[in-house]
Amino acid sequence: MTAPDSERVRSGRRSDPTIFDLARAASVSKTTASRVLNGAPNVAPETRARVLEAIARIDYRVNAAARTLRTTRSFLAGYLVPAVSNDVFGKLADVLDEELRHEGIGLLIATSGWHPEGEQQAFESLRARNVDALVLSLSNDRDPRVAERIRSAGIPVVLIDREVKGLAADVVLSDGRRGVKQAVRHLADLGHRRLGVAVIDLLVRPGREALAGFRAGTEEAGVENVGEIVVEYERVDRGMGHEIASRLIANGATGIISSVPTTVTAGVLEGIHKAGLRVPRDVSVVGFDESDLASVISPPLTVIARSLEQVSRYASRLIASRLIDDTQPPRVENVDMRLLVRESTGPPPAPQAVAGQVT
């Protein structure tokens, strides 16, 4: 009738039991309590049982900060990513979090907002938190300072679809080059003779690979490359898609490989409609990466797809194994990309009067 409830309620934190309380509750030393906590083998079964019982009874849980201070391990991995509100990165983050939690590792996410300064800040903030390892979806893998920064952090790193010169790190690579080549062949097989491409910023590997794939593919298939548009990060939005559509259509493209985030590809589709054309009747479009968006757009997008679960699973395994032994040589895991044909691709509209070819 006197003491306010909030007093008791809030007191929880102030008096969290320590390992000293646990030791006393189980009538053992802190050393033994610690051994049970860490699953050390050299503890008598009955002793162990007594400690376990005490843990449950007093609701003990180890203080992460103290453990980290002693062991220099935080059991935290960092994920540096441009933004989590993105088809691909959001999915990767979810799976990473789930996989790592199974290993007892928490995931600390830091977003860069696609900006170099944001990226540096995010990197520093992760580092300041003593993360044991880092998963990086960098927005620029050509910056020489990045390699230096990562190296100086002195912790294991896994790169996702990035290659940083002079850095020997584990990496998970998606074969976008092959995917794009496959897309070119698909369009060529349908009869297209004039193709255009949009790729993401060449500051990251997927942009470079897509471009290489497109060039190799068009050459192999004997098809005309009527335009390559590079989408810088700052320009990732639907408006950019409109621009891609109008420029490539103006060049006479009947097929567009839109190897950019789905938001942009959605804009490409809009742009095509705005120009009074229809997909795939007048122009065929291939998107990049599977997502809710891709399957819901009208018409459903033909995409170059991969298993994002696979990417995350590889990344978390690389991290887990490196946390155990950081002396192994760097490893590369490859994830396949292949064409998923839906309804946004079809035969070109008509024999191409535009091109001067007679065949």
Next chain:
Amino acid sequence: MTAPDSERVRSGRRSDPTIFDLARAASVSKTTASRVLNGAPNVAPETRARVLEAIARIDYRVNAAARTLRTTRSFLAGYLVPAVSNDVFGKLADVLDEELRHEGIGLLIATSGWHPEGEQQAFESLRARNVDALVLSLSNDRDPRVAERIRSAGIPVVLIDREVKGLAADVVLSDGRRGVKQAVRHLADLGHRRLGVAVIDLLVRPGREALAGFRAGTEEAGVENVGEIVVEYERVDRGMGHEIASRLIANGATGIISSVPTTVTAGVLEGIHKAGLRVPRDVSVVGFDESDLASVISPPLTVIARSLEQVSRYASRLIASRLIDDTQPPRVENVDMRLLVRESTGPPPAPQAVAGQVT
């Protein structure tokens, strides 16, 4: 020519400078060094300058674990969320992360995968990491154990669109009830007389609010409520959307308010098309929450929208202020929701022969 490069490279971690090194480098005591680090006022300007210079020179950064152990503050906030690969939660996470970083607070994300067990695990993992505060997007706010669990954590909590009985916590609420009522009125004004609704799981506030809004709205507008479908979390996918469409259409609905994640609403649209009907010619559809998806679906969705930035900003401010003073009474921040009319709503198809009304 002898020492392998990796030796020097990796050594970074082993020898991170401590505050002792810093003190020596600046010729001051650890106490003074610490004062400068924490911006304490009682330090002579020249002394401070010397320490600052030393920090830069030896590349010193505080050890978060040691600081946390001493202060019992981790400068980490936890965000418990079903999944980050979700239009709404992904966006919230991005903004939260950005806002909190400005306050020097890191964001530790833990995903529940919509499952009760996942949620409990995620909660425990966050707690084990000594987060200073928690932002919660619970997948069930009716579970009485949740209140107890949160209380026993003994740290400030901000609920996003949830109300937990018996828990006095800060909360950010979106006025979905008003949004749905507005949508009903919009459809009624267009001439619709038979409306159906789909709402998210009633275990969370948005589901309950949407349902209440729909009932109140149809009653006020004198419009017939031809069906209410509750979408459980496990069923959030496009297939569920098909089911919603067919059931509501079977009931003669000419307007559907789809107050569920956009993925499901996309399925509703598909389902309508499958039934050989068109939007909005035969059936009008209102979605919930703005996203890339919503604006890209064909036809562009009329949605009940809010500013997710606003939601996150409120949440981070509540947290920041409570970290300074946790004795203030719980606060409620309200975020408006209003109808954004696009192309998925229009007049109903024809005078409704189905209903026995003559008017």
Next chain:
DNA sequence: CTGAAAGCGCTTACAG
């Protein structure tokens, strides 16, 4: 199989 003791890198009264 068990325990006493040192020490991880900080911050914070306390004394001057």
Next chain:
DNA sequence: CTGAAAGCGCTTACAG
């Protein structure tokens, strides 16, 4: 304005 010392909660040789 400055510093010596204690202690946060753990883990880990070391000794028995």
